[in-house]
Amino acid sequence: MFSCTKHLVLHSLKKRVGGEYLLWLIEDQDSDDPQFHTSYALLLANSAIQSYATEVPSESLEAGNVEEICNSDSGRNSIFNTPVRERLQIFLQSSDLFDPEEVLYLIEGSELWLEKAILYRKLGQETLVLQILALKLEDSEAAEQYCAEIGRPDAYLQLLEMYLDAKDGKEPMLTAAVRLLHNHGESLDPLQVLEGVGENEGVKGQ
Structure with a gap:
């Protein structure tokens, strides 16, 4: 159990660090690299999709702060303390540098209908x-x-x-x-x- 919990924590922290670094590159460094924008959009989209998955019961976790990390990563709150779907929608609308087809492929089978509409709009x-x-x-x-x-x-x-x-x-x-x-x-x-x-x-x- 401890090994599984440790893996969840490390996975969540890695995603948080990676996401914050991409956000820093895009917003603070004004990066116009399509790869960075696409990676960030995919990270947010994946977190939004996970929000529909069954949450890990708190009693199955040994560390008190693991539930908060996992729930945040699963989408109720984003890894940046903002609802993940809201951040995803804002980014999809504001950036013209990510690959909409790649993001659409990821969320195609999900219930993220508004996000799909934004992507289809970009694709005409x-x-x-x-x-x-x-x-x-x-x-x-x-x-x-x-x-x-x-x-x-x-x-x-x-x-x-x-x-x-x-x-x-x-x-x-x-x-x-x-x-x-x-x-x-x-x-x-x-x-x-x-x-x-x-x-x-x-x-x-x-």
Whole structure:
């Protein structure tokens, strides 16, 4: 047990030292080395993923401070005394020097949906970003803000179609659709909207 506990402590300390050194290189030394930025993003992403793992029960640890170190490393608090997902999200949004595909590969099978949206945004995958914001996170405000960022009327139409096109046994998101029409109806073609809600046949028959 002592050997296992010692290994956990050393592993946590090594990650902390490595992470703080990368942060020092990036923030204090203004390093623009993509390798450093990618390594730091991967370190944060890995810590965020671990936050979903089962925490080590305190009674299985012999040293009182080991639980604090392991819990911090697992994601409830980051290795820099900031929630790890918050630090990860801020870094993914602020840095343009890391490899988004490498980070995305690491978190692809996880539940880090907002982080995936940030990465897909950097890769120019507009549809995937909208799907995550609108359907996975059900954040209508963020989805509409992203449409405004895209700056094309067809983005709002695509979002409307996502709300109305029920999939996987889910009901259409009518409340979100009404909100979108209320907030951005002027950006949408009325005929396309009617077609999207299934009323185009009535219009054509007039």
